[in-house]
Amino acid sequence: MTTQDSPPIPSKREARKQDRRDAILTVAQDYFLEHGFAGTTMSGIAAKLGGSKGTLWSHFPSKEALFAAVLDRAAKAYRARLSQLLDPDGPLEQTLRTACRSLVEKVTSSEAGALHRLIISEGRRFPQLGQIFFDLAPQNTRLLLAEFLKGAMERGQIRPADPIDAARALMALCMSGCHQQMLIGRLDRPVPQDIAADADFAVDIFLRAYASPA
Structure with a gap:
């Protein structure tokens, strides 16, 4: 990478602002998951942070914007990880198995499970929550996976x-086992063997459905 390709080094002021923003998002995420969307207030988060409400509002203009930022940070971190796993030069089946295990592991994490339950329980009262969640998490993950699958199609x-x-089908297969059982309360946390089994099940069916014609 050349010097001109390198991202600029942030100033101390910018770095402090980013650190403050990250601290707000960390506290807000815990607060949303503990109190739900309806039970969360900007005043409550400001009190938890130990700062003024004005400081919080200077970073985020509304509770909805704060919730979207919490989701966006988590989604971006996962997409960065997934994009590394989706290696177009690697063997397709093994790459898909690895990526699907990562996806099942992510959606069955305690954090993701709590978030899904929040969206389901409060989605009727706050329909914007479902749209924010879909746009920033499942939709963007689907697009990333679709781009990889498009390349696999072009390579035959x-x-x-x-x-x-194709991406929608693969993701649905991944979430048809442990994730579904967690959402209805039949499972607390899956063991690694169950996560691997869900991923293998999804990839096996997917590759049969999308096998190249002989």
Whole structure:
């Protein structure tokens, strides 16, 4: 990478501002998960932070914007990880198995489970929550996976099809086991063997459905 390609080093002021923003998001995430969206107030978060409400409002203009930022930070971190796993030069089946295990592991984490329950329980009263969540998390993950699958189709590794639909099918298969059981309260946390089994199940069915024509 050349010097001009390197990102600029933030000033001390910018670094402090980013650190403050990260601290707000960490506290806000815990607060949302503990109190729900309806039970969360900007005043409550400001009190938890130990600062003024004005400082919080200077970073985030509304509770909805703060919730979106909490989701966006978590989603970006996961997409960065997933993009590294989706290696177009690696063997397709193994790459998909690794990526799907990562996805099942992510959606069955305690943090993701609590967030899903929040969205489900409060989605009727606050329909914007579902849209924010879908746009920043499942939708962006689907697009990232679709881009990888599009490349696999172009390389002849799987049959040509709509890559968005293919990504949707693969994600749905991944979430049909442990994740579904967690959402309805039949499972607390899956063990690694169950996560691997869910991923293998999803990839096996997906590759049969999207196998290249002989």
